[in-house]
Amino acid sequence: MIRKIIKINEEKCNGCGACASACHEGAIEMVDGKAKLMREDYCDGLGDCLPACPVDAIRFEEREAPAYNEAAVMEAKRKKEHGAGQLSQWPVQIKLVPVNAPYFDNANLLVAADCTAYAYGNFHNEFIKNRITLIGCPKLDEGNYTEKLTEIIANNNLKSVTVVRMEVPCCGGIENAVKNALQKSGKFIPWRVVVISTDGKIIED
Numbered sequence: 001m002i003r004k005i006i007k008i009n010e011e012k013c014n015g016c017g018a019c020a021s022a023c024h025e026g027a028i029e030m031v032d033g034k035a036k037l038m039r040e041d042y043c044d045g046l047g048d049c050l051p052a053c054p055v056d057a058i059r060f061e062e063r064e065a066p067a068y069n070e071a072a073v074m075e076a077k078r079k080k081e082h083g084a085g086q087l088s089q090w091p092v093q094i095k096l097v098p099v100n101a102p103y104f105d106n107a108n109l110l111v112a113a114d115c116t117a118y119a120y121g122n123f124h125n126e127f128i129k130n131r132i133t134l135i136g137c138p139k140l141d142e143g144n145y146t147e148k149l150t151e152i153i154a155n156n157n158l159k160s161v162t163v164v165r166m167e168v169p170c171c172g173g174i175e176n177a178v179k180n181a182l183q184k185s186g187k188f189i190p191w192r193v194v195v196i197s198t199d200g201k202i203i204e205d
Contacts, residue, residue: 004045005065010034012057016160016190017108022052025073041069054190086129094136094145104156107132111178112164113171119200138173149181161191
């Protein structure tokens with residue numbers, strides 16, 4: 001059938017992974033550092049991935065493609081929610097992680113308030129997968145994360161930074177620490193902030 005579907009320009013793609021995270025159907029995956037439309041029948045044609053792309057590498061096109069398969073998408077989501085975790089490194093606490101660990105090289109970095117993993121049920125698959133994870137609690141941990149995060153960003157070749165925080169005011173500390181660290185590092189790195197509500201929903205992305 002002829003229908004509206006996304007097209008990814010791999011030459012423009014910078015490998016940040018923002019589109020893959022924005023695609024709630026799981027149609028996009030990161031392969032060899034590039035975003036790829038892996039399942040055409042998972043793409044609903046609504047384009048949540050378009051505004052997430054920082055380099056305008058995604059557009060719509062009308063072409064021959066399989067129909068959107070909602071049943072297959074729901075089954076894939078169900079399997080993911082009951083699947084294994086995705087953590088790829090240790091330690092994960094901001095205070096404990098080494099500044100120059102080899103896993104930071106060419107990595108997509110996740111900086112998360114530790115409550116978010118408990119509040120959001122699909123946290124592993126949606127945020128930890130394919131990222132290096134750092135967690136902390138700006139209310140309970142002593143000091144400020146800015147200096148440590150600045151060292152990590154300045155001394156490593158990071159591809160992107162994703163901040164996941166709760167909607168509560170104290171979580172603003174982790175977002176501000178990342179913002180300040182990015183500024184102090186002198187680097188331009190694609191970044192975004194995701195806010196989780198206290199009842200476990202994404203309310204801002």
